[in-house]
Amino acid sequence: MSEYSIQQFIEQTKQDESENDYFELETPRILEVNLMDQVWAKAGSMISYNGEIKFEREGILEHGVGRLFKKAMTGEGSALMKASGRGRLYLADQGKKITVFDLDGESITVNGNDLLAFEPSVEWDIKLMKKVAGMVSGGLFNVTLNGSGRVAVTSHYEPLTLLVKPGESVITDPHATVAWSGHLEPEFRTDISFKTLLGRGSGESIQMEFKGEGFVIVQPFEEGHVSSE
Incomplete structure (x- = not known):
């Protein structure tokens, strides 16, 4: 571990006042x-702020009855909060790495657990993965974002x-899949021999298959799995 004087540490880690x-x-x-x-942000992601900022949980009818129904189906994992006012707001989610996308009329679908924040100019909708809701612990849901503005993903x-x-289709583990092109519609499939070969947990045999043209973002970690290694 590096050694610092307190002043050196402050200089090394302090917020950059010039960024705006x-x-x-x-x-x-x-x-x-x-x-x-x-700004819309994942509920509970605020770690610090200054200025005059008010926080509100997503209102019951903030985005209409349709999305409220889907939110109830997907549980608290999709809960959003709205931060309003002026100031500097700092967000984080369990130490996960953050990537910021600047959408310009584009669309991206993000695993609900991996969406950190987005500008109010960005349109969004929750999509349920009905086929795997009973197959994966806790079920899975996605948020499709489109339009123009910034989106932060973890x-x-x-x-x-x-x-x-x-x-050339791409096949992924749902727990390791972070985001993909908004127009792609993944198909779900099970592979018993794949599960048997790995000798791992129950969710391992479910796979997402992406066909067409676009991209898929994966992480070297399976969300929802606890490793015994």
Whole structure:
């Protein structure tokens, strides 16, 4: 472990006052939001703030009855909070690495557990993975985001992007899948021999298959699995 005087440590780790972009990566695992109006963020992700900021849980009818129904189906994992006001807001999620995307009329689908924050200009909708709700512990849900604005996504360790090409499908473990092109519709399949070969937990035999053209982002970690190693 490195040794610092307190002053050296402060200089090494202090916030950068010169940054004023809407979303700034203060460190690879802490997002700074230079709030001028409002932002949507994962409930419980605030670690610090200054200025005049008010926090509210997502209102019951904030986004209509349809999304409320889907939210109830997917549980608290999809809970969002709205931060309103002016100031600096710092967000993090269990020390996960943060990636910021700047959408320009594009669409991205994010695993609900891996969505950290997005600008209010970005349109979003929750999508249920009905086929695997009973097969994967806790079920799975995604949030599709499109339009223009910043989106912050988290991953355990460094993410890897896999390209999906026509005739070359990409197959992933649902627990390790962070995000993918918004227009791609993954198919779910089970492979008993795959499960038997690995001799691992019950969720291991479920796979996501992506076909067409686009990208899939995976992480070197299986969300929801506890390793005994």
